[in-house]
């Protein structure tokens with residue numbers, strides 16, 4: 334079967350690379366940029382630096398800094414209005430996955446009419462979006478290189494996932510220096526999100542040779558650097574490997590897919606407003622245990638990529654070593670269980686069946702190497718809520 338692999342045509346990577354933003358915007362023919370970001374990123378001073386750099390290339394900027402975590406349809410519509418009223422001709426997005434996803438939504442709406450929900454799912458967008466330069470500040474989502482955006486419909490409590498090459502940024506600028514300010518709990522959560530992307534891309538039924546190669550490299554980089562990045566935020570080597578690992582994991586899952594963990598984590602985000610990385614972290618171990626019999630050799634490869642010594646072990650023990658390695662990592666960076674993140678047990682029980690329905694409807698669980706029924710998913714949610 335033919336396979337397709339799509340990423341941005343230009344990816345600039347390494348410390349100091351964000352200073353290329355003006356040059357790149359000029360190359361794309363821009364004269365006025367809409368900067369899409371959130372208030373935290375403005376406060377850190379990064380937006381100011383981007384504005385100064387754009388001005389050096391004779392590009393004016395208007396700042397839209399109202400993006401909320403898990404961006405909403407309202408965020409997209411507000412940004413779209415500002416882009417049009419300011420006569421912008423390029424979007425520069427700086428921030429975590431929320432800012433970049435919102436920017437992708439705005440870019441897409443500029444060239445595709447109609448209701449946003451019509452474009453939900455895979456390959457439903459007919460026209461390329463406006464030019465977009467994406468600059469991540471978290472080593473997590475990989476959104477700067479993915480053809481994916483996740484926008485929340487707050488009326489229906491649904492995180493809408495759209496995937497199409499029409500959403501790809503024109504340029505990704507991956508600068509690890511911008512991630513140095515992420516505090517330990519955020520470093521851990523976004524890092525586990527990136528690790529989950531790589532693991533799910535590798536075990537997905539929709540993988541291909543290119544994504545397999547990238548996923549294993551990302552697992553190696555992230556599992557080798559996450560502890561140091563978490564313990565010592567100023568460790569530039571660890572930050573560099575995490576940023577690169579997260580981007581490579583993004584390239585992998587965007588062209589393979591995510592699977593059961595992401596399918597189940599999105600409803601937790603939609604109902605309880607839990608950070609996306611954290612909602613993956615609280616599911617990852619138990620869902621891996623559920624999935625392992627569907628792809629034991631793939632899990633054995635993951636164990637090796639994480640540095641586990643598996644020679645001489647039986648095939649099933651080699652696969653199990655992946656779970657042991659992930660468990661050690663998430664414990665070392667103090668990731669909690671689902672029952673420990675402030676969700677009321679009664680509120681959880683009230684929506685658990687609907688969350689399982691929403692998880693299946695998202696399509697991601699169908700890519701899992703072992704299929705999960707609605708009953709399996711409910712049981713998994715409940716197991717994750719209890720102590721291990």
Ligand SMILES: NC(=O)c1ccc[n+]([C@@H]2O[C@H](COP(=O)([O-])OP(=O)(O)OC[C@H]3O[C@@H](n4cnc5c(N)ncnc54)[C@H](O)[C@@H]3O)[C@@H](O)[C@H]2O)c1
Nearest residue numbers: 373402403429430431470471474476479481483514515609
């Ligand atoms: N498009 C994709 O491919 C893709 C993949 C996975 C997840 N997502 C989506 O991305 C969103 C999550 O993105 P995220 O995890 O990057 O978090 P985020 O963008 O929601 O940011 C979380 C918080 O961290 C702060 N922050 C960001 N960078 C910082 C830095 N360098 N220093 C200090 N604080 C910083 C932000 O100001 C914000 O308050 C979710 O909505 C998720 O669904 C998208």
Ligand SMILES: [Fe+2]
Nearest residue numbers: 474526530609
């Ligand atoms: Fe994710």
